[in-house]
Amino acid sequence: MWVLQIFYKEFLSLRPLIGLAAIAFLIxxxxxxxxxxxxxxxxxxxxxxxxxxxxxxxxxxxxxxxVTVVIGFWQTQFEFARGTWLFLLHRPQRIDLLVIVKALxxxxxxxxxxxxxAILYGLYLSIPGVLPAPFQWSYTGQFWRLxxxxxxxxxxxxxxxxxxxxxxxxxxxxxxxxxxVMVLAYILSINWFLLVFIVSVxxxxxxxxxxQEALQRDFS
Amino acid sequence: xxxxxxxTENLCKAYGKKVVVNHLNLKVPxxxxxxxxxxxxxxxxxxxxxxxxxxxxxxxxxxxxxxDITNIQPSTxxxxxxxxxxxxxxAWMTIKQLNLFTKSFYDRWDQTLxxxxxxHFQLATNRAVxxxxxxxxxxxxxxxxxxxxxxxxxxxxxxLGLDTVVRRDFMESMxxxxxxxxxxxxxxxxxxxxxxxxxxxIGIMVDGxxxxxxxxxxxxxxxxxxxxxxxSPPPPGLKFPEAKGxxxxxxxxxxxxxxxxxxxxxxxxxxxxxxxxEIIREQMNLEDAFLEYTxxxxxxxxxxxx
Numbered sequence: 227m228w229v230l231q232i233f234y235k236e237f238l239s240l241r242p243l244i245g246l247a248a249i250a251f252l253i254x255x256x257x258x259x260x261x262x263x264x265x266x267x268x269x270x271x272x273x274x275x276x277x278x279x280x281x282x283x284x285x286x287x288x289x290x291x292x293v294t295v296v297i298g299f300w301q302t303q304f305e306f307a308r309g310t311w312l313f314l315l316h317r318p319q320r321i322d323l324l325v326i327v328k329a330l331x332x333x334x335x336x337x338x339x340x341x342x343x344a345i346l347y348g349l350y351l352s353i354p355g356v357l358p359a360p361f362q363w364s365y366t367g368q369f370w371r372l373x374x375x376x377x378x379x380x381x382x383x384x385x386x387x388x389x390x391x392x393x394x395x396x397x398x399x400x401x402x403x404x405x406x407v408m409v410l411a412y413i414l415s416i417n418w419f420l421l422v423f424i425v426s427v428x429x430x431x432x433x434x435x436x437x438q439e440a441l442q443r444d445f446s
Numbered sequence: 447x448x449x450x451x452x453x454t455e456n457l458c459k460a461y462g463k464k465v466v467v468n469h470l471n472l473k474v475p476x477x478x479x480x481x482x483x484x485x486x487x488x489x490x491x492x493x494x495x496x497x498x499x500x501x502x503x504x505x506x507x508x509x510x511x512x513x514d515i516t517n518i519q520p521s522t523x524x525x526x527x528x529x530x531x532x533x534x535x536x537a538w539m540t541i542k543q544l545n546l547f548t549k550s551f552y553d554r555w556d557q558t559l560x561x562x563x564x565x566h567f568q569l570a571t572n573r574a575v576x577x578x579x580x581x582x583x584x585x586x587x588x589x590x591x592x593x594x595x596x597x598x599x600x601x602x603x604x605x606l607g608l609d610t611v612v613r614r615d616f617m618e619s620m621x622x623x624x625x626x627x628x629x630x631x632x633x634x635x636x637x638x639x640x641x642x643x644x645x646x647x648i649g650i651m652v653d654g655x656x657x658x659x660x661x662x663x664x665x666x667x668x669x670x671x672x673x674x675x676x677x678s679p680p681p682p683g684l685k686f687p688e689a690k691g692x693x694x695x696x697x698x699x700x701x702x703x704x705x706x707x708x709x710x711x712x713x714x715x716x717x718x719x720x721x722x723x724e725i726i727r728e729q730m731n732l733e734d735a736f737l738e739y740t741x742x743x744x745x746x747x748x749x750x751x752x
Contacts, residue, residue: 446500
């Protein structure tokens, strides 16, 4: 099925970035875990209590958000640089649908890339003796709330990559616009259902914008 | 059903103040092999991208197998093969991966034909596309384009960047493989030799304007060069009087060369008003005709003090 093939293609094309992201997360987590080597280079972070502290969220999501932004741009800019939009968009599907499916594949990959290190870290912390007190998965609640915002950021950077305009003027608007939206969504989301609802609405609006852009864009 | 596979009406595209395609009325009959000629930057690629719906036109309209070019339906796309300039492919994919990827979009995919073309060109399917030469990448593009058995092929300068030998091999193989009753082919090129052997009809773009659109033989026969011989070098600014059919004129040492479409007695009379010593009428071969038709209006440099 073509959707799975696009997902697989996006995964393959993002492999170098996934490798770099894995290294960045490893360094961040080692630092947060109090690793001496990492701390000697980045002395300002860790050790901190996993998942619960502000420092943990700040460091982890600094890496996660940076990776997410790069994924969105990578997906669009590499197609332009190699001229492969012309190849992809000539496949017998609607152009806007192809653009949207590609964006959603990127969002799923960004969610996965940012979730896997945290899950592995959580599993490591669950090993008896690693922490002085038993690790509870419920500690990660706040972490997942921030994680839920990743699709908004990825679609923002994807839309910026797709948008025609100058980098320092209108091209970055879709990306810059999502930052206050993400902060607001995070603050307003007093419970999970509300957060899921808000994220769903924002993502839908972003997909509508992408559709419009796909129908008007010069892909040459 | 329209008898034209491709039709455009006053199609226009400009980038800023530069008009790249200017009121283009292109009609490609169904079943025709159409050579779309023009120099680099003449507007051929922009036109093909608009035809494929990759670039929205500023004005005018167009139809591709009956579909509006601004809203080509997936079912129509499945009937059209498009090879973009430079053969853009996912270079990090192997041929096998590229085959699976492309195939997944089509209901109709002739795997046997794809395999035969790949075998014919002796390409290893487990190698990444980037490991192949430019000519081989063109062959991969061709195999991918033909596997869905398209009714219409649009090839945007398929031999661009290939050396002479590879280009000739590619063209011969391409024609051998793609020739099929009723199949329409539009291919753009800036190399006349590529077009001459295969096209039933040619269109010539000059600065965004379709300056010629006729059967290849008609084009060849209708373009004539008048050589007006003078005793001494004519003034550098000398021009042949403006008249219908005059493509351009330029001073060449002691001569004034005038290229005319379907010359008649009026042209001859106009030539005589310039009082040349002699008027020579030359029939042009296709390559000369194309060159004269597309060259910029520039006089020869007077290297020898002429």
